[in-house]
Amino acid sequence: MTSQPSDRAVDLAFLALDHGIGSIDGGRDALIPFAIVESAEGRALNRFMAGTLEDSVAQGRVNLLLTPGLVLAVLAWDGFLTIDGQRSDAIFGEVYERGGEQSFVFAQRYRRTGLLRKRVERVGNVVLAGAGDPLFR
Numbered sequence: 001m002t003s004q005p006s007d008r009a010v011d012l013a014f015l016a017l018d019h020g021i022g023s024i025d026g027g028r029d030a031l032i033p034f035a036i037v038e039s040a041e042g043r044a045l046n047r048f049m050a051g052t053l054e055d056s057v058a059q060g061r062v063n064l065l066l067t068p069g070l071v072l073a074v075l076a077w078d079g080f081l082t083i084d085g086q087r088s089d090a091i092f093g094e095v096y097e098r099g100g101e102q103s104f105v106f107a108q109r110y111r112r113t114g115l116l117r118k119r120v121e122r123v124g125n126v127v128l129a130g131a132g133d134p135l136f137r
Contacts, residue, residue: 005104006097009072012036013095016076017108017126019045020091024078024110025120031078031091033057035064038072053077064135072097073135081107081129088123096135103132 005013016036024031033056034047048060060075074095081090088109096103109123 005095005100009074009095009097009100009104010106012038012072012074013093013104013106014126016074016093016095017091017106020076020078020093021108021110021120021122024091026118031076033060033075033077035060035073035075037064037067037070039067039069040071041069053079061135065137067136070098070136075135081109081127083109083127092129094132094135098136100134103135104128105130105132 020031032047032049034045036043036045046063048056048063050056050059057077064070064073064075074093076091076093079090079092080087089111090107090109092105092107094103094105106126107129108126110120111123112118113121
């Protein structure tokens with residue numbers, strides 16, 4: 001089993017986490033789940049909106065499975081991460097590179113600060129939160 005993601009996959013995951021944090025900074029409440037994909041045609045960003053967060057993420061997973069020619073993809077969403085018994089808001093980025101045996105889930109914890117203009121402040125460093133099934137074939 002692949003135990004480490006490639007540098008290219010890590011770079012794309014970090015790009016998605018940065019984009020996710022930037023998307024909710026300044027008082028925007030909800031992150032719309034999105035995927036950044038790479039193929040022979042280049043790079044694209046797609047957003048997924050359904051009735052619930054879970055349905056939106058599921059829609060993103062189906063989209064990635066049905067999109068031909070992908071080489072690298074990351075699916076990102078907002079959720080919660082618990083570390084050492086402490087639950088935090090976090091942006092997740094699940095990245096998969098063609099030919100890999102698994103995907104890798106990265107997370108960046110954050111907290112909202114400020115009274116009027118809600119800013120987002122990163123908490124700690126990005127963590128490798130787990131692994132999953134391939135996002136595409």
